[in-house]
Structures are given as structure tokens and as C-alpha cells.
Amino acid sequence: MSAPSQRRLIFQHIDEPGYTNDLACYLKHGGYEVMKRAFARKPEELIDEVKKSGLRGRGGAGFPCGVKWTLVDRKSGKPIYLVVNADESEPGTFKDRYIIHQDPHQMIEGIMISCHANNVKQAYIYIRGEFPGGARILEKAIAEARAANFVGPNILGTNYSCEIYVHRGAGAYICGEETGLIESLEGKRAYPRIKPPYFPAVLGLDQCPTIVNNVETLCHVKHIVGMGGEAYSKIGTPNNTGTRILCVSGQVQRPGYYEYEVGKITMGQLLNEVCGGPLPGRTFKAVIPGGSSAKILRFGERFKGKRKVGAEMVDYDWGVEDVPMDFDSLGMIGTMGGSGGVIVMDDSVNMVEALGNINEFYAHESCGQCTPCREGSLWMKKITGRMVHGEGRSEDGALLKNVADQIAGRTICAFGEACAWPTQSFVLKFGDEFKAYPEAKKNAPADSLKLV
Amino acid sequence: MIAPPKPELVTVNIDGREIAVPKGTNIIEAARMVSVDVPHYCYHPKLTVVGNCRMCLVEMGLPAVDPATKAPIMDPATGKQKINWMPRPTIGCATNASPGLHIRTTSPMVKECREGVMEFLLINHPLDCPICDQAGECKLQEQATGYGRGYSRFIEQKNVKPKRTLLGPRVVLDDERCVLCSRCIRFCKEVAKDDVLGFIDRGSYSTLTAYPGKKLENNYSLNTVDICPVGALTSTDFRFKMRVWFLKQTNSIDTESSVGANTVVWSREGVIYRLTPRRNDAVNDTWMADSGRLLYKQVRTDDRLATVQVNGAESGRDIAVNAASERFKQGGVAIVGSGRSSVEEQFLAKKLAAALKAPAYLVSRVGKGDNLLISADRNPNVRGALVTGLIQTLPSAHLTELAASIDAGRIKTVVSLGEDLTAAGLSAAQLAKVSVIYLGTHANPTSAAAKIVFPGLTVFEKNGTFVNQQFRLQKFHKAVPGFTGAIDDLTVLAKLVAAASSSGTAVASEINALWTSLAAEIPALGTVLFKNLPETGLLLDSTPWAGLPYAESATLHYQLAQPALATA
Amino acid sequence: MNLKPETFSRIDEVIPHYPVKRSAALPLLHLVQEDQGYISQEAIEWIAAKLELQPINIYELVTFYPMFRQKPIGRRHIKVCRTLSCALMGGYKACGEFEKQFNTHRGEISPDGEVTIEFVECLASCGTAPVVMIDDDLHEKVDCAKARELSARIKTEAATRQ
Numbered sequence A: 001m002s003a004p005s006q007r008r009l010i011f012q013h014i015d016e017p018g019y020t021n022d023l024a025c026y027l028k029h030g031g032y033e034v035m036k037r038a039f040a041r042k043p044e045e046l047i048d049e050v051k052k053s054g055l056r057g058r059g060g061a062g063f064p065c066g067v068k069w070t071l072v073d074r075k076s077g078k079p080i081y082l083v084v085n086a087d088e089s090e091p092g093t094f095k096d097r098y099i100i101h102q103d104p105h106q107m108i109e110g111i112m113i114s115c116h117a118n119n120v121k122q123a124y125i126y127i128r129g130e131f132p133g134g135a136r137i138l139e140k141a142i143a144e145a146r147a148a149n150f151v152g153p154n155i156l157g158t159n160y161s162c163e164i165y166v167h168r169g170a171g172a173y174i175c176g177e178e179t180g181l182i183e184s185l186e187g188k189r190a191y192p193r194i195k196p197p198y199f200p201a202v203l204g205l206d207q208c209p210t211i212v213n214n215v216e217t218l219c220h221v222k223h224i225v226g227m228g229g230e231a232y233s234k235i236g237t238p239n240n241t242g243t244r245i246l247c248v249s250g251q252v253q254r255p256g257y258y259e260y261e262v263g264k265i266t267m268g269q270l271l272n273e274v275c276g277g278p279l280p281g282r283t284f285k286a287v288i289p290g291g292s293s294a295k296i297l298r299f300g301e302r303f304k305g306k307r308k309v310g311a312e313m314v315d316y317d318w319g320v321e322d323v324p325m326d327f328d329s330l331g332m333i334g335t336m337g338g339s340g341g342v343i344v345m346d347d348s349v350n351m352v353e354a355l356g357n358i359n360e361f362y363a364h365e366s367c368g369q370c371t372p373c374r375e376g377s378l379w380m381k382k383i384t385g386r387m388v389h390g391e392g393r394s395e396d397g398a399l400l401k402n403v404a405d406q407i408a409g410r411t412i413c414a415f416g417e418a419c420a421w422p423t424q425s426f427v428l429k430f431g432d433e434f435k436a437y438p439e440a441k442k443n444a445p446a447d448s449l450k451l452v
Numbered sequence B: 001m002i003a004p005p006k007p008e009l010v011t012v013n014i015d016g017r018e019i020a021v022p023k024g025t026n027i028i029e030a031a032r033m034v035s036v037d038v039p040h041y042c043y044h045p046k047l048t049v050v051g052n053c054r055m056c057l058v059e060m061g062l063p064a065v066d067p068a069t070k071a072p073i074m075d076p077a078t079g080k081q082k083i084n085w086m087p088r089p090t091i092g093c094a095t096n097a098s099p100g101l102h103i104r105t106t107s108p109m110v111k112e113c114r115e116g117v118m119e120f121l122l123i124n125h126p127l128d129c130p131i132c133d134q135a136g137e138c139k140l141q142e143q144a145t146g147y148g149r150g151y152s153r154f155i156e157q158k159n160v161k162p163k164r165t166l167l168g169p170r171v172v173l174d175d176e177r178c179v180l181c182s183r184c185i186r187f188c189k190e191v192a193k194d195d196v197l198g199f200i201d202r203g204s205y206s207t208l209t210a211y212p213g214k215k216l217e218n219n220y221s222l223n224t225v226d227i228c229p230v231g232a233l234t235s236t237d238f239r240f241k242m243r244v245w246f247l248k249q250t251n252s253i254d255t256e257s258s259v260g261a262n263t264v265v266w267s268r269e270g271v272i273y274r275l276t277p278r279r280n281d282a283v284n285d286t287w288m289a290d291s292g293r294l295l296y297k298q299v300r301t302d303d304r305l306a307t308v309q310v311n312g313a314e315s316g317r318d319i320a321v322n323a324a325s326e327r328f329k330q331g332g333v334a335i336v337g338s339g340r341s342s343v344e345e346q347f348l349a350k351k352l353a354a355a356l357k358a359p360a361y362l363v364s365r366v367g368k369g370d371n372l373l374i375s376a377d378r379n380p381n382v383r384g385a386l387v388t389g390l391i392q393t394l395p396s397a398h399l400t401e402l403a404a405s406i407d408a409g410r411i412k413t414v415v416s417l418g419e420d421l422t423a424a425g426l427s428a429a430q431l432a433k434v435s436v437i438y439l440g441t442h443a444n445p446t447s448a449a450a451k452i453v454f455p456g457l458t459v460f461e462k463n464g465t466f467v468n469q470q471f472r473l474q475k476f477h478k479a480v481p482g483f484t485g486a487i488d489d490l491t492v493l494a495k496l497v498a499a500a501s502s503s504g505t506a507v508a509s510e511i512n513a514l515w516t517s518l519a520a521e522i523p524a525l526g527t528v529l530f531k532n533l534p535e536t537g538l539l540l541d542s543t544p545w546a547g548l549p550y551a552e553s554a555t556l557h558y559q560l561a562q563p564a565l566a567t568a
Numbered sequence C: 001m002n003l004k005p006e007t008f009s010r011i012d013e014v015i016p017h018y019p020v021k022r023s024a025a026l027p028l029l030h031l032v033q034e035d036q037g038y039i040s041q042e043a044i045e046w047i048a049a050k051l052e053l054q055p056i057n058i059y060e061l062v063t064f065y066p067m068f069r070q071k072p073i074g075r076r077h078i079k080v081c082r083t084l085s086c087a088l089m090g091g092y093k094a095c096g097e098f099e100k101q102f103n104t105h106r107g108e109i110s111p112d113g114e115v116t117i118e119f120v121e122c123l124a125s126c127g128t129a130p131v132v133m134i135d136d137d138l139h140e141k142v143d144c145a146k147a148r149e150l151s152a153r154i155k156t157e158a159a160t161r162q
């Protein structure tokens, strides 16, 4: 079966020749029309549309957006904040970058609709520090939108006012985790909070109810309100609605971003047809499907079980290539859709070294607050580092896995899983390579790819 | 006496045992109530909960209900409501008791979690217990026996961090031993309100530090040493002096001010090594000031009074009592009691004053309150003097009335219970006009001028009670034997009372015996006896003394009473 | 604190963006670093005072967020992505090439004072790996040849400045 064609909803204008990031261009393409219509509707109706759409968060966890919005404490009398998660820092993920740089007004429109729906008077865009240009673009776009009365006091002549400010991070991955982000926005070290009691929907920014949504998620809100939740829910597959931007990187012919209806394309179609297959003379070895935190898949492994199709349970027997790229299917085979970052490795890669690279990332990025993640992530890095640069031992794989097992599920935030899952899955699926590594290293060619 | 309000209770099940606990109690505390220990590092009952150490992970289950009808789902096997156990462990410190909550603390999963955390905490730890001052009080050492692997799987280089950093004049930090629990940081921020400590760097390289150029030198700095669960923070004063397991602990009260922080005296063979706070949720929580911790040093000083003296010559107790009795017979006696004396001593002083029909005074000591555990009233027991009736109004710093009486020749003998009369405003000339009978612990101009001197005991060497600013009656115990030559003040006072009273009847001087009459004679004390007074004290009814112009402003657990309306 | 008038005005503008002053800590650190090149102890104390905080509150941030530095760096900041997708496409090699071109090591100022080269984590441009940021600008698909070219450009600019 050949790959379906892209369905560009969010990325409709990305890389379109002549499309610029200023307000005039956006308006020329029908910009802010959805917002105008949305402002004429009751906030509850908008929340309802989002609920009906089945939209799941695009930041990583895939949590239903409508449900998130209904959990917001609206009785406290405290202001409700919307914080846009533009920290885009999950390795392998590069979608928000293009929205921010090339189509900021789409994002602002999505934000303003979401603010209106949730009676938010103040929104912050938390943008990673490494996007200085992006921050300037957003600031300029907000200023334009403010001048056009789309943002700021008495929007579109109503008595509803809402402000957006851009807040820059400063190079810490953990600021992507929503409560770490909130702490960071409060001017503190980005130490994620314990939940309970600090659920953002109740005790978020300055202990006020706070909605944290990913950039892409909020852009989808614009399209949902535009076409209606019902219509949106027909895009994609049941429980995996809408489109999704898949970011492909690593060793393929045509890496890049591709927007598809969720679940309508398989891994094989994506990598072999859309991305042109492996580099010349190479074969695919492994792929991480949802950002570096997702568990790795090994080409050649098979996944069997039963899954729900419509009302029926049917058997499935998939190779990696057969897996549809949606939240549920990827979850079913023990990994996740996560942030949509697909990282491809071919047969030139040594998996111990690839894990070494990932472990270095997590050891560097652990906030250091809770014991298992703080100590475990560095320990894992030290082990893989020693294996690559010093004395590897055949038992190191087992030790690595055991250390990872002592982290996942026991930490304050999901970084614990994020740093444990790579190690757990690499060792599980490439245990042979870990055992053989001390020998393999001796025979490695001098010019082999350096990853650690 | 005032009863505390009754909290709302919820029933939880911990390791199969049901217990009703106040709503909001966390699992660590609830488990404690059924004698189940949930090991923990970062949790501290008096600080915010951060949940960072992950040592307190437990298994949690909730009673199953039908999602639609909310009706309980029963387990046919047990006939009880089914429990849905969560697949993941949860932290006990941040989990509050809710109705029907089930907790397992001994399951294989919990054991594995604890072992994992212990291993992680030890991989970068220097393992220098033999030279660590915390040995015996180290929670890491304690838990390692239960949950340690016994061997190390860690063959990598350990992190290197600063050692022996002087954080301030009284606290030393060893960063390699720090488990990054943030208790000390939270204490400084939340309790001492002196934000000087923090973590720098990130991940496993996170390091506790004071801001460069700033010192941890506030008057509460040593509390960080108390709460540090490991040997990362140690006291410069106590460091390496004595292994704690050799020390005897005695409950006492801080005499610095009318707050009356509860303390523990740590001693061995009659020598005190340190003072630490003792938890009292109604008074000092788990804290005390650094200044109060040094007070034990007054026990052994060169100026301790060690001999009974009559007219400048060493004498015996009974001879001195007889000499005093002679003075009493001449009349014109005044009593200068003390807000530092115990309730019992004040009671006898009151009796002495009554027997002699002598006026009784007290000397106030007012300083600056710190709004925490040192109040403006630097006497620990002014309210005891009110309760015992030794005084009726609040004292002032200067004995002006007494001075006038001396000048007028009405007073010829002054009994001072440890107060330096010159410091209290009597001139040398006035002092020369009277015979002073002095009971006290340390030499001062008054003891030097006194005709009769009885060497007394410090708070560490005797039993007694104080009434703090809340009108809480609190007791202290004898921690070390009296200084050689010193006599229990109660004994001397009882003898003086007997000598002064016309009938000459003996008065009890032993504390328990004395309390029978105390309770009988002082309505505010009701049926209290020394021996059944709780270690955390008892709140007395203070209405008879409400509205007096007390010197204190608010402290940790003391709010100012509404200022009394100015009625004519 | 000796800052440009423009920095002062931006600082005063940003503080009221937040319900609680402390939130302005990161923005102020960025502004001061842009102005001064790094965050000095004086800057830490000045920002703390400005936001009614203790210096430790700011010091904790400077050491937590990798983008803030406490020492000056070279005139240009070359940040090479180290993370997996870039590494898979030769990020380590590109970094090595920059180091060679400027005769320096990661984390140090080059002998000519021109650059400081550093590894950074994923820059969210993995599809065009390996990527490098030079100051505020992203450069994509930086293989060794492109690294040489970028280095040459920096050197030319340096030469014309003199």
C-alpha cells in the first residue's frame, strides 16, 4: 500500500514561497476569521467543540485537551492562566520551531481562542532560550495583533481583554515538563512539582489554575473551532483524531517534517516512501518513534496481539514497518507517539554508543531534585561512557537495565521514565550488542561514527 | 486548663491495621501512630513537603467504587469492599489520609523502592562513617542496615564536591555527604526567614551552598544541623566532641525568654555537651535559637558560687539560715524574687514574703523580640510569679520603689533570689544601707556585697517548672548533679520560710511533695502535680491576668491578645 | 550597575508583565547578559535587589540554566548540537572541525579571543542535522566543509573589524 498524501492543516503554509510571518500575510490567507467567529460564541461552546474533536495534546503525553480544560478550577475566584509550552526540547522534535518562525499568527489565533474559551486574561508563551529569533518574531507578531485589536484590551470591541507575553527559557530541557515550566516562569529553578497536590489546573502559576498546552495543540484548536469539533474528529482515526506533524531525523534519505492524518500512515510508509528509505548502502536498524524518551523499536521485531477496530477485536501481527503512527498503536507495542519525533538509526550505528549519547543528554538535563533520576541518570551515563571510552564489561548491559528499572515510576516527574525508557529498551532489544561491545569496540574502524 | 479542639478523623488501613487519624495527616505520620516506620529524608513535619528523596515510597490502594453509580464494589472473597491497588508506588509524605485509604509498607515493591533509593544515595557518598560526626544520628546509616545492598555495584568515579566549608560561625558543611533533601534550605527560607542557602548547578552535580560572601549566621542556624538527616551539616561547637550514643538525654526548657522553647540536655558523667530543641507543636515546633544552646556553658564557669557565706566568711547552710533568721526578726525585709526562678521557688518566695509581711518585687528584663522563639520578655517565668501570687503587676527593670524604701529607712534586709540589685538600679550607697541575703548561682556585685550567700543551682541541676508567655506550665528536669558546694534553692527557701514563720513549721522542699501544696493553694493550678505534668506542658487559664501590658509581640506560637480596651 | 540606558528601560518594561516580580528573574538575566556578556556577581546582587530577592535566589538560577554564564566568552559563541540526531549525522565531527579551525577546545575561549565553542543539547532542528548556532543564528547541515566555511567567514569578519 502506498503512502497517503500529506494533509497539511497546521503546516499548510510552512515553507510556502511568498508566505511571510507578518500580520498582513496572515490576514490575506483568512487569518483571525475563526477567532472573530469564536468570540461571538459562548466559551463553554468552544470547550465543547474541543472535547468533541477528541484532540490529544501534541506536547508528549497525548492527554485529551478538552478533558484538561474541564479540569480547570473555575470556582476559586483566582485568575486562570494559559501557558503555551514552546520549549520544544525533546530530542528529535522540531515542529513548533517552524510554527513559531514562519506562522506565528496561527499560533496567536489559537492562543486567543483558547484564552477566550477558558476565560483566561493572561497568557504566557514559554519559549526555549535557544530560539532568540523566534522570541523576537513572536513579540513582533503579538505587537501586530495587539495593534489590530486581536490581543490586549477590549478585543474586537468586546469587553474581554487578554494579554500575551513571551517568556524566554535558558537552556534547560526540564522546562518542557509543565510544572517545571511553571516553576521556571515563577523565576525559580525548574524543579517539577509533586502531583498531588500541585496539579496545574488547580495550583499552577503563582498557585492559580493554569492550563499548559503545546504550541501545536493550540494551533489545532484554531482549526477545530474553524471546522467544528465534529468535523475535526473525522480526520485521523478514532481516539487519534486530527493531523499530526511527524518529525523525521537521523539516517534517512529525506529527513524533515510531514503532516499526516493521525494513524493513516505506517512507520514503513513514512520511512521508506515519504523519507526515501535508508542512506545508500545502508539498512534501517532501529527507530525511536516519539522523541528520544520513547522506547526504541528494532527493525525485525514483531508485535502481536489483539486490537480494537471499530467494535471488534482483531488480531494484529506487525513488524516495525506496519505500525500506524498514532498514539494508541505505538502505545500498544510498548513505546509511544510522544512528541512526534522519529529518530532513525541504520546499520552503521552501534547501539551502545547511541545509548551513550542519549544517556549524556539525560544526565545533563536531570534537574537533580529527586534521588532516583538525579543519581540514576548520571550513573547510566557513567556506565555507557566507560563502556565507550574505557573498560566495558559484558555485565554492563544488565546493570544498566537494573539501574533504569530503579528509576522509572519512582520519580517526581515523567523525566524519570524519559531517562529510563531508552536504557531499558536499548538493553532489552539490543542486549546482544551490549554483551559483545567490549569485543566489538576493539575491531571498530578508526573513522567510525562518533556519538559519545 | 484549656482543651485543644477535636480534629475530624478518617480511618485508614496501614499494613492491615485500621487507624483513625486526623484528616490531612500524611502517611508517614499516620503510620507512626501504628508504630510503622516509613523511612524518609526530605520530609520534616514542620517544613513544606517537597517529596524529593523518594525514600518514603509506599503502595497505595483505594476502595473500589462503580464509576457510574459510585456504589462500593465488594470483594466476594473477603466480603469487604474491594481495594484497587495502584500499580506504581506513591510517596507517603505527600499522600494525605482519606477515608478507606489502604497502604502497604512492607511489600516487595516497597522494599525494592527503598533499596533502590538507598543505593542511589550511596553511590556518590564518601562512605566515611568512621570519621563522621553524625554517626549514631545519621538516617543514611540507619537505613543502610535495613535497605543497603551490602556491596557496591558502582565502579565509576564518584562526584567530587567541596568538603569542610564553613557556612557560618557555627555550621560546617560537607557537600559530599549531602543528600540534597533541601531541609536546611527550606528551614532558612520558611522558618528563619533568612534565605542564604541554595543549590547550585544541576543534576547529580547539584551542590548546597551559601551565597558567596554571605554566611549562615542567623540565630537559628544550628537547627539546620539538627534537621540534616545525614552528616553534611555539623556544629562547630559539638563537632567531634562526643559520640552521641554515650550521652544521656534530659528534658529541659530554654530560659532565654518567656517563649520557653522545649529542649533536651545531652550529658555524660555530669558534663553537658549540647542542648537541642525538643518538639513541642504548641511552643517551639522543633526549633530553638542558637543562643539558647550555649546556656549550658554557664554551668561550669569560674564565677560559680560554691560556698555558703556569712559576712564574707565561708560558713554552713544551717548557720547561714540562723543568721538570716536573726535578720528577719529585726523586720524591714523586702524580697526581690526573680522571673528566672522556677514556679516552686517563686511559691516559696511568696510564702516567705507572706510570713515576713515583706513586699516582694521582681526585675523585668526586656530585650528585642525576634518574632520567632525569643520574645521581648527575657525572663522565662514572670508569669509564674503572677500565678503564684508573688507579684500582682508586671515588674519593671528598676527597683525604684525598693530604692525609695531603703532611702527612707523602711527596709533593712533584702532577700535577692539571684537578682543583681545594682543591675536593677540600686546604688552602691543604697546597697550599703541594707543587709543582703543572696541566693544565686554566679558571683556578681550583689553577691559580693551580700551578708549571707547561698550558692544555688542552675536550671540544668534541678527540677522545676516555668510558666511561659502563653501561660503554659512546663517542666524541666535535673540533667546533671549540682555544682559542688551548691544547694538546691528549694531547700534553702523552705528553711528560710520555716525560720520566718511564727509557728516554725516545716515546708516541703522536695518537688513532688511541694506540689501537693502548690496545687492546693493556687487555684490556677487545679489538680496538676509535678509528676503528671505532660512533658509538653499544660496551658493554664490566663483570664485573671488578661490585659496586663506584657512586653512581648508575636512569636512562633504566641499571638498578641487583642489590646485591652481602654476602660476607665 | 552599569547598564546601557536601553537595557534599563527594557528591564523596567518587563517586570510588570508578571503578577509576582520574581518571575522577571530569567528575563532580567537575559537582558543583563546581553548587555554585559556574562552575569557577574555584581549583576546577581543587582538583579536580586531589583526583584526584592536574596542573591542566592538568582545565583541558583545562573547555575541551573546553561545559557547563563559567569565568565566572559569569545566574541562569537559557536554552539554545536551534541544530541543524537545531529551526532548521527556527524555533529561530533563538525565540532572537531570548529575546534581545529580556531585552535581551541570546547568550553574555552580561542587563543585569538574570537570564539568560544560549546556543545549544546538538541536545538530542535534535528531534520537538518547537524546544526550549529553561531550567536543567535542557526546553521543547518553543518558538515566539515560547512564548518570550515563558517569558520572562514568568522575569521574574515574579525579581520575586517581590525
Ligand SMILES: Cc1cc2nc3c(=O)[nH]c(=O)nc-3n(C[C@H](O)[C@H](O)[C@H](O)COP(=O)(O)O)c2cc1C
Residues within 6 Å of the ligand: A056, A057, A058, A059, A060, A061, A062, A063, A065, A068, A085, A086, A087, A088, A089, A090, A173, A174, A175, A176, A177, A178, A179, A212, A213, A214, A215, A217, A218, A413, A414, A415, A418
Ligand atoms: C521531561 C519532559 C519534557 C517535556 N518537554 C516538553 C516540550 O518541550 N514541549 C511540550 O510541549 N511538552 C513537553 N512535555 C509535556 C508537558 O509536560 C505537557 O504535558 C504538555 O506541554 C502539555 O501540552 P499538551 O497537552 O498540549 O500536549 C514534556 C514532558 C516531560 C515529562
Ligand code: SF4
Residues within 6 Å of the ligand: A174, A191, A192, A365, A366, A367, A368, A369, A370, A371, A373, A374, A411, A412, A413, A414, A415, A416
Ligand atoms: S524525575 Fe528528574 S527531572 Fe523530574 S523532578 Fe526528579 S530529578 Fe527532576
Ligand code: SF4
Residues within 6 Å of the ligand: B177, B178, B179, B180, B181, B182, B183, B184, B185, B208, B224, B227, B228, B229, B230, B232, B233
Ligand atoms: S545539607 Fe543536609 S539538610 Fe541540607 S540538603 Fe544536604 S542533606 Fe539535606
Ligand code: FES
Residues within 6 Å of the ligand: B039, B040, B041, B042, B043, B050, B051, B052, B053, B054, B055, B056, B057, B091, B092, B093, B094
Ligand atoms: S520523605 Fe522524601 S519523598 Fe517523601
Ligand code: FES
Residues within 6 Å of the ligand: A091, A092, A093, C081, C082, C083, C084, C085, C086, C087, C121, C122, C123, C124, C125, C126, C127, C129, C130, C131
Ligand atoms: S539533535 Fe541536534 S537539533 Fe535535535
